[in-house]
Amino acid sequence: MIKGRFVYLRPIKDEDMESIFQSCQDEDIMYMTGTRKQFKLDEIINAYKQYRIDSTRYDFAICLLDNDQIIGDLSILEIDQDNHKAGFRISLHSQNTTSKGYGTEATKLAQKYAFEVLKLNRLELEVFSHNIRGIKAYGKAGFKIEGILRQAHHINQMYSDEIIMGILKEEYSKSNLYNT
DSSP states (O other), X not given: OEEOSSEEEEEOOGGGHHHHHHHTTOHHHHHHHTOOSOOOXXXXXXXXXXXHTOTTOEXXXXXXXXXXXXXXXXXXXXXXXXXXXXXXXXXXXXXXXXXSSHHHHHHXXXXXXXXXXXXXXXXXXXXXXXXXXXXXXXXXXXXXXXXXXXXXXXXXXXXXXXXXXXXXXXXXXXXXXXXX
């Protein structure tokens, strides 16, 4: 368990599948993450069974400290040990838990794991320009915009830019971002 002030991270459990499934049905969450397909529960269960044996990723449930409720999930994925880098993704499962700092804190906890436990040098992500809340949260967690793929994503009859963001271990260490 990786503990912050308001949330903690723990490995994903079988009982988390329903919350993940419900979030995959939410149109706003799908829009923000650029997800086009609605997944069935058995598809999610099978995917997470595969993730558990994938040595290039770690998946965590984001839970509230005060009641242990799962409010989201995140992944450190596509871990490249040769280049000491990985990708990052996060999703809060309900609009009721957004804009409260939970996502930013969970992101900082994931950085702590990536840089201090996995000994990575770089964590990177992609976010769409229409996901303003996500861009702000990533910025608060120390990610910097490194590039923009203009109009790279077409969803809901509109084009959005794909924004590439990253954080380096030295930036994480200097800013003490792990002190949540």
